[in-house]
Amino acid sequence: MMKKIKRSGIFYILPALIVVAVVMLYPLIYTLVIGFFKNTIFMKAPEFCGIGQYLKLFKDKVFIGSIGNTLVWTFGSVFFQFTLGFAMALMLHQDFVKGKTVIRIFLMIPWVLPSIIGSAVWKWMYNADYGLINFVLKSIGLIDANRTWLSSTQTAMAAIIVVNVWKMFPYVMLMIEAALQGVSKDLKEAAVIDGANQIGIFRNVTWPAIAPQCYSVLLLMIVWTLNAFTFVYNLTEGGPAHSTEVMAMYIYKKAFTDYDFGFASAASTILFLISMVISFVYIRLTNEKEGA
Numbered sequence: 001m002m003k004k005i006k007r008s009g010i011f012y013i014l015p016a017l018i019v020v021a022v023v024m025l026y027p028l029i030y031t032l033v034i035g036f037f038k039n040t041i042f043m044k045a046p047e048f049c050g051i052g053q054y055l056k057l058f059k060d061k062v063f064i065g066s067i068g069n070t071l072v073w074t075f076g077s078v079f080f081q082f083t084l085g086f087a088m089a090l091m092l093h094q095d096f097v098k099g100k101t102v103i104r105i106f107l108m109i110p111w112v113l114p115s116i117i118g119s120a121v122w123k124w125m126y127n128a129d130y131g132l133i134n135f136v137l138k139s140i141g142l143i144d145a146n147r148t149w150l151s152s153t154q155t156a157m158a159a160i161i162v163v164n165v166w167k168m169f170p171y172v173m174l175m176i177e178a179a180l181q182g183v184s185k186d187l188k189e190a191a192v193i194d195g196a197n198q199i200g201i202f203r204n205v206t207w208p209a210i211a212p213q214c215y216s217v218l219l220l221m222i223v224w225t226l227n228a229f230t231f232v233y234n235l236t237e238g239g240p241a242h243s244t245e246v247m248a249m250y251i252y253k254k255a256f257t258d259y260d261f262g263f264a265s266a267a268s269t270i271l272f273l274i275s276m277v278i279s280f281v282y283i284r285l286t287n288e289k290e291g292a
Helices: 002-008 010-034 052-057 061-092 100-112 115-126 132-139 156-181 185-193 198-227 230-235 247-256 261-291
Strands: none
Touching: 010 261, 052 261, 061 100, 061 156, 061 198, 061 247, 061 261, 100 156, 115 132, 115 156, 115 230, 156 198, 156 230, 185 198, 198 247, 198 261, 230 247, 247 261
8 A cells, every 4th residue: 555655656745735735725724714703803712603704794785895896896807907918919929010029028017017016106197186197188188177086986996997907917918928829830821721811710720729728817817806906905995985895805904904803704705605606617618618
């Protein structure tokens, strides 16, 4: 038995498994468990309350609103991140485009720039009194008066989605462009010989080759955005009137402003389950498409 275990190579990956268990599994399990306890900084010891925390959560209008905000924030961001990144990758893959290296460097700046710096720049640009965005829009006649982009419930969510798209579309572009580099030129030439136009080549040759990479990128972006709140925190802190308070922001406030760790853990569990459900549905749908 021991010889079989040694031959399997389990001992080579055992240190990595231990690290993963300590760094990832223990915090996850602890969070799931503590969600069933009242646990604040003012309590001497956690008190078991069963599903009481969850019942309280779903009576909280701010939490219910944060679920809707999270879905708008996630799917709005991912849709435009992927669309813009995909379009830029296709453009850079064309032979007639010159200066590709310079364009790539310029487009990658948002991704490599620290989020805190990007937040500061965009907060200045959105400023109602001296922001660049109001100045430009007024100059070309699209608006008559300065807008409070981050202080209005009508524009705040769209404003932070724009910043998130600006930050992450270069990653999508980079991944898809890498996938495009691996598309067989021989297959493209064969398609041209068979009389296929550019749309036919893309549909029958390019897309089947890059589809798995696109699916992986989409899933990563969905999961990352579900849990991201850096720009929300730096630009609006969930306001105005909780209109941009996503679930991650809500959890942060409960844990590190109200110091209600049990309540925050229960909310974290809900966010974890939503992430798992979306990921599971997405993987099933993509597997069905690949099977078809």
